[in-house]
Amino acid sequence: MAxxxxxxxxxxxxxxxxxxxxxxxxxxxxxxxAPHGTPERAEAMQRSGGRTTVPQIFINGTHVGGCDDLVxxxxxxxxxxxIAG
Numbered sequence: 413m414a415x416x417x418x419x420x421x422x423x424x425x426x427x428x429x430x431x432x433x434x435x436x437x438x439x440x441x442x443x444x445x446a447p448h449g450t451p452e453r454a455e456a457m458q459r460s461g462g463r464t465t466v467p468q469i470f471i472n473g474t475h476v477g478g479c480d481d482l483v484x485x486x487x488x489x490x491x492x493x494x495i496a497g
Contacts, residue, residue, distance in 0.1 A: 414439065414497030417470040419446040419456035426479035427467045433482055439495045472497055 416439055420427035434441050446452035446466060456468045460475050469476050471494045476482060485491040 414472050414495050416441045416495070417444060418442070419444045419452065419466050419468045421445065421447040421453075421466050424466055426465075430467045430469060430479040430482050433486060433491075434495075437492065437495055471495065 416434060418427070418430060418434070418441055420431070420443055422445070431441065431443065444452050444456070446456050446468075453466075456466065457464055459470065460468045463478070465478060467478055469478065469482055476485065476494070482491070485494065
């Protein structure tokens with residue numbers, strides 16, 4: 413099973429959607445609370461190459477993007493293979 417890190421913040425509908433997709437797949441997810449101005453948000457920005465929005469999702473250390481990117485992987489049939497790790 414893959415190692416999945418997802419940087420989120422409270423009340424973020426995109427974060428909730430991404431988490432829901434991953435949870436429905438039975439993936440083990442490490443959710444990292446990263447509101448604006450926190451060291452965790454700075455870490456997410458550094459790891460993602462400067463992206464400032466949440467969620468930012470990493471599967472086995474590789475940045476896969478945000479919620480829209482995760483949905484695109486799912487629709488393309490590629491997410492299951494990534495999660496299987």
